[in-house]
Every structure is written in C-alpha cells, then in structure tokens.
Amino acid sequence: MTNAQLKEELIAYSKTIGIDKIGFASADPFLTLKERLRTQQQLGYQSGFEEEDIDLRTEPERLLPYAKTIISIALAYPAKLENPPKGVKGKRRGIFCRASWGEDYHRVLNDRLQKLETFIQKRVPNAKMASMVDTGALSDRAVAERAGIGWSGKNCAIITPEFGSYVYLGEMITTIALEPDIPIDDQCGSCNKCVDACPTDALIQGGQLDANKCIAFLTQTKEMIPERYRKKIGNRLYGCDTCQVVCPENKGKGEEYQPEFTPEPEKVKPELLPLLSISNREFKETYGNMAGSWRGKKPIQRNAIMALGHFREEGAVPQLQTMLMNDSRPVIRGTAAWSLGKIGTDDARETLQEVNESEEDPTVREEIQHALTMG
Structure with missing residues (x-):
C-alpha cells in the first residue's frame, strides 16, 4: 500500500x-x-x-x-x-x-x-x-x-x-509521511462582529485573546470573580458563546452533529437553586459526563450564586444566608455576600450586617462591606 x-x-x-x-x-x-x-x-x-x-x-x-x-x-x-x-x-x-x-x-x-x-x-x-x-x-x-x-x-x-x-x-x-492538505484562506475579511460583541473586551483584536478577561476562562477559575466581570457573566455557569453566536459564518450551522453531543435540556440549562445544595456525589452523577464538570462543583456553584444575584432572586435569600454563615469555602461565602447585596431585601441586609461582625476572612469581609453599600 x-x-x-x-x-x-x-x-x-x-x-x-x-x-x-x-x-x-x-x-x-x-x-x-x-x-x-x-x-x-x-x-x-x-x-x-x-x-x-x-x-x-x-x-x-x-x-x-x-x-x-x-x-x-x-x-x-x-x-x-x-x-x-x-x-x-x-x-x-x-x-x-x-x-x-x-x-x-x-x-x-x-x-x-x-x-x-x-x-x-x-x-x-x-x-x-x-x-x-x-x-x-x-x-x-x-x-x-x-x-x-x-x-x-x-x-x-x-x-x-x-x-x-x-x-x-x-x-x-x-511517523508516516502523508501528503499534506492545502490550508483554507481566511474568510473573516473586514467583519469584526465577534470582537465588538465580546462582553469583556477579551478579544483585543481579531485573532488575539486576553484569556484572563474571557468569560469562558473566568467561569472555570476557582477564585473570586473580579467585580467588574460579575454582571457581564450573567447566568452563565460554564463557558461563553457570544463570539460564536454573532459570527455570520455560524448562521444556519449547528444542526448536523455527532449523536453523543445531543444535549439534555435540564442538564445544560439547569435550575440554579438546587446547585447551591448539591453534594459532590450528586454533582458527579448528574454532570460528571459533561466537559463543563472538569473543574468540579465549586466554580459551578459560585457561578450559580452570582447568577441568582444577577436575577435578584429573592427566593434564594435563605440558602444564600446559610452559605454566607456556614460554608467553609471563603470564595463561596464572599460570592454569597455579593449576591445578597444585589438582591437587597431587608432580610438579606440584616444577615450581611450580622455576619460582618464575625467574619474573619479579610476578602469575605471586604465583600460583605461592599454588599452593604449596594443600593
């Protein structure tokens, strides 16, 4: 041959x-x-x-x-x-x-x-x-x-x-020498829609990305999300599709795909409140076969907490109060404080004031104090 x-x-x-x-x-x-x-x-x-x-x-x-x-x-x-x-x-x-x-x-x-x-x-x-x-x-x-x-x-x-x-x-x-194929010419031309639409200006120019600003990267980190990006992340739990959705080359595409990638609607667009109390075992059983689970449940939980603040979901206040007062993870407590501040009910503010006296972590305390200034 x-x-x-x-x-x-x-x-x-x-x-x-x-x-x-x-x-x-x-x-x-x-x-x-x-x-x-x-x-x-x-x-x-x-x-x-x-x-x-x-x-x-x-x-x-x-x-x-x-x-x-x-x-x-x-x-x-x-x-x-x-x-x-x-x-x-x-x-x-x-x-x-x-x-x-x-x-x-x-x-x-x-x-x-x-x-x-x-x-x-x-x-x-x-x-x-x-x-x-x-x-x-x-x-x-x-x-x-x-x-x-x-x-x-x-x-x-x-x-x-x-x-x-x-x-x-x-x-x-x-190690086999096979005839190489010919690269495809760039078709983007003067179109700049993805660069203009990037929520965090992570696309510095066409083809150059500052990954540290990219929502797809931010949602995978395990630390506190910088304040300036929280509103822009919205209800994203993992990743970001904005630069793909606005691309003219993607219009009408995405209907042909491998069957393994068929999405389960309840898994890819899940309710936020249950994510706050999900156990490690439940998370692995539910989301473990998805690429978005690779960093574990902490980033997903943190992002869910931010999303509830984004929606100003008053029904989340009891669970967020519990997380602020009892969760052992400073990032989760700090994000819960921010979300409670965004929701802004009297009950939420009372909890923030109460915990402000006892919180020992300086980063969390800073988030609590900032949350108390939110209107």
Whole structure:
C-alpha cells in the first residue's frame, strides 16, 4: 500500500466512525505560532491552563521523534437546544455553553483517534503515533488550520465551511509521511462582529485573546470573580458563546452533529437553586459526563450564586444566608455576600450586617462591606 492509498483509506474510514472532517498537515515546527505565543506570554494574556513550554507546543518532533505528519480531526456539535426549559421567578436557570453539551468531547474525540490509530497500526505495523485532545501540548487550532480543516477566525476559533466554528478538534502525530492538505484562506475579511460583541473586551483584536478577561476562562477559575466581570457573566455557569453566536459564518450551522453531543435540556440549562445544595456525589452523577464538570462543583456553584444575584432572586435569600454563615469555602461565602447585596431585601441586609461582625476572612469581609453599600 502506498502512502497516497493509505491517506484515501483513512479519509473513507473516518467517515464510517463519526469523524466529520479530517485533514493532514506536515509536522514541521509552527514558527509563526511560536512568535505569537511568546508575545501572548510577554503580555500576560495566557490563562494558565496551557502548556507552559512553548517549544513543546510548536515542535511536534519533541512530542514524537521522527514525526512526519499530523492528522487533524473535527467533530461537529449542536448550536440549538430543542424545547429549552424557561427560567421563571422562583425557578431561575443557568446555562452551560454549547461546547459542554452532551458527552464530554475529550472522551468522544479520544475514541475516534484510538480507532484511527488501530486502523493505521494494522496497515503500517511499524508506524508510531501520538494522539491528543485539547489538553495536549500542541495547539489544536494551529494544527487544524494547517491541515485545511478551517481558517482561524477573529474569535480565536477554527471556522469550517461546513459546520462553522461549532467543532471540536483533536490530532494525531505520526511517523508516516502523508501528503499534506492545502490550508483554507481566511474568510473573516473586514467583519469584526465577534470582537465588538465580546462582553469583556477579551478579544483585543481579531485573532488575539486576553484569556484572563474571557468569560469562558473566568467561569472555570476557582477564585473570586473580579467585580467588574460579575454582571457581564450573567447566568452563565460554564463557558461563553457570544463570539460564536454573532459570527455570520455560524448562521444556519449547528444542526448536523455527532449523536453523543445531543444535549439534555435540564442538564445544560439547569435550575440554579438546587446547585447551591448539591453534594459532590450528586454533582458527579448528574454532570460528571459533561466537559463543563472538569473543574468540579465549586466554580459551578459560585457561578450559580452570582447568577441568582444577577436575577435578584429573592427566593434564594435563605440558602444564600446559610452559605454566607456556614460554608467553609471563603470564595463561596464572599460570592454569597455579593449576591445578597444585589438582591437587597431587608432580610438579606440584616444577615450581611450580622455576619460582618464575625467574619474573619479579610476578602469575605471586604465583600460583605461592599454588599452593604449596594443600593
């Protein structure tokens, strides 16, 4: 079998196992990306979730000796929720971003990559391969761009002609030399809608992101959310879709997707109040198979507390009072204080004044005192 025949077989096989798009790129170093990453690092725009070693992120041979090709795959996910439950007073709801709908994409993409590895190994027994999804050192986006999966949009997402930016990405480095595909020309042109619409101005310019301002990043942190971002986060529990929703290339997209990503409306748009008292076990059983659960329940609970303050949900006051007075986690107590201040009932203010006398954590005390100044 020639390498050209192997490539054709791989393309055909990928369609039978639920890969929506496959592309092939050389394993040469990503020199332009290396410079961009250095700039990001110098400007302090990185989130801290990335691989710190820029050489590892941009030199495939460091990850797999004698690497020749990188195979990029894309799996489409949905953009619309059928019959979404509506939040009402007393039963307010939060929202998980689309990239967390259905089964955790890490598992699904790893399954597809493993099948590709097995397929290749049977045909080329001496081939070496290394697959990764999201948490690997390589930049999924840079690989997909080079492999012709799509172009890198101003919203810092890969945009495919077929599925817009509603795709998950994964890749496999291999020692087999396969003919690379041709990258797709940038189609964003003068459009700047994603940059203009970003709620926190995290998109500094087209293609450059300050991750520390990005709501998708902020909702995953475990610390207090800076005051200036709380209102902008609204009722988001995990992630943010604004830059995708406003993208003209996504209009009419998101209806074709892999079945594993079919969302359960009650899970992706859950009631907020039950999240305040959910146990670790209940959280894992309910949300453990979703990508949005990877940081545990604390960030989701904190975000739910903020969302209740955002809605000024008076029905949440008793639970928020309990959390402020009894929760062992300062971040949760501090966020509960802020939310009580936003709701602003007499009962909420009385609790804030009472706890202000006994709270020992300086950050929480500061939040309580700030909450008491809210009108």
